[in-house]
Amino acid sequence: MEVTHSIFDFNPSQKTYVTIGTFDGVHIGHQKIIKKLIEDAKLNNKKSVVLTFFPHPRMVLQQDVSIQLINTIKERTQQLENLGLDYLIIHPFDREFSRLTALDFVRDVLVNKLNIDKLIIGYDHHFGKNREGNIEQLTEYSYLYDFHVEEIPAQDIDHVSVSSTKIRKALLNGQLKTANKYLGYNFSLTGTVVTGEQxxxxxxxxxxxxxxxxxxxxxxxxxxxxxxSNIDNQSVFGMMNIGVRPTVSGDNRTIEVHFFDFNKDIYSQQITIELLYFLREEQKFNSINELKEQLEKDERNAGEFLKSYANF
Known part of the structure; x- marks a missing residue:
């Protein structure tokens, strides 16, 4: 997959099949659209293109600094690459870009820059200034500029209405099984291993x-x-705690992982942690011994879960 960080740097040599969206999470609904895009493009000897944006439009238009996204832009890129896409354009979203009218967007971006032959979109897709563009306008412009438009209806994406918002809520409520089901893969956290209080x-x-x-x-x-996690090309399992460590008077939220049967030095490494199962709520214990007893219980419960885990 070739990644371009601006529509102005994209110069396709042949006609393209395109879909557009923020695609936060690249969940099963998104995957349905993108897989169809890729399959149709290959069938017709065209190149598949996803046009996405960063920062998220809400960060720019609503100055929503509190927004929490399922994927970082690096994670989103990796998920899209996993699907077999030809081109990914990550265009910087700013106020100037948001002011493009629906007609300007179709003519200047889709036709003149992306060399579009076909646009595949999900149901209820809106675009352009104030989200004024819709499927009716797209169809009208497609006749004017000689490209095709295909809308994937809701019932074809999933019987249950899947959305990034529902997945975010599920993760924040500890409903990991639901979130992973809607994502079609395990939610993950990627970060650097740093020194803690040990x-x-x-x-x-x-x-x-x-x-x-x-x-x-x-x-x-x-x-x-x-x-x-995958560390040095080896699958490693463990248990992770997210919280403020109330038993030891913690104040700031930490993310700590205890890996089973693992003793390598991984300080300063960047690792990705896949979340498989929600064990329990964070608790405050009366003593360090009680905490240790609970961790031993957590380890046993994790082991029971992993016995039935397909890849363990």
Missing amino acids: LGGKIGFPTANIHIEEEYKLIPKTGAYVVK
């Missing part, structure tokens, strides 16, 4: 503290999770 090691549960650079990345509900 309290876990003193009670037999050494942890890797994960620092996530992107402030907009959604962090799921506090609590304990069963997780999986």
Whole structure:
């Protein structure tokens, strides 16, 4: 997959099949659209193109600094590459771009820059200034500029209405199974292993503290999770705690992972943690011994889950 960071740097040598959207999460609804795009493009000897945007339009238009996204832009790029896409355009979204009318967008972007032959979109797609463009206008412009438009209806995407908003809510409520089902893959966190207070090691549960650079990345509900990572080309399982560590008077939220049967030095490495199962809510214990007993119980419960996990 070739990645371009502006529509103005994209110069296709042949006609393209295009879809457009922020695609936060690249969930099963998004995947339905993108897979069709790729299949149709290959069938007709065209190139498949996804036009997406960063920052998220809400960050720009509503100045919503509190928005939490399912994927970082790097994670979104990786998920799209996994689908077999030819080209990904990540265009910087700003106020000037948001002022393009529907006609300007079709003529100047889709036709003149993307060399479009076909546009495949999901149901209820809007575009252009104030989201004024819709399927009716797209169809009208397609006759004028000689390209095709195909809308994928809601019932073809999924019987259950899947949305990035529903997935975000599921993750924040600890409904990991639902979130992973809607995503079509395991939600993950990617960060750098940093030095912590090393309290876990003193009670037999050494942890890797994960620092996530992107402030907009959604962090799921506090609590304990069963997780999986790939370190040095080896699958490693463990349990992760997200929270403020109330038993040891913690103040700031931390992300700490205890890997099972693992003793490599991974400080300063960037690792990706897949969340497999929500074990329990975060709790405050009366003593460090009680905390240790609970961690031992968590480890047993994690082991029981992993016995039935297909890839363990």
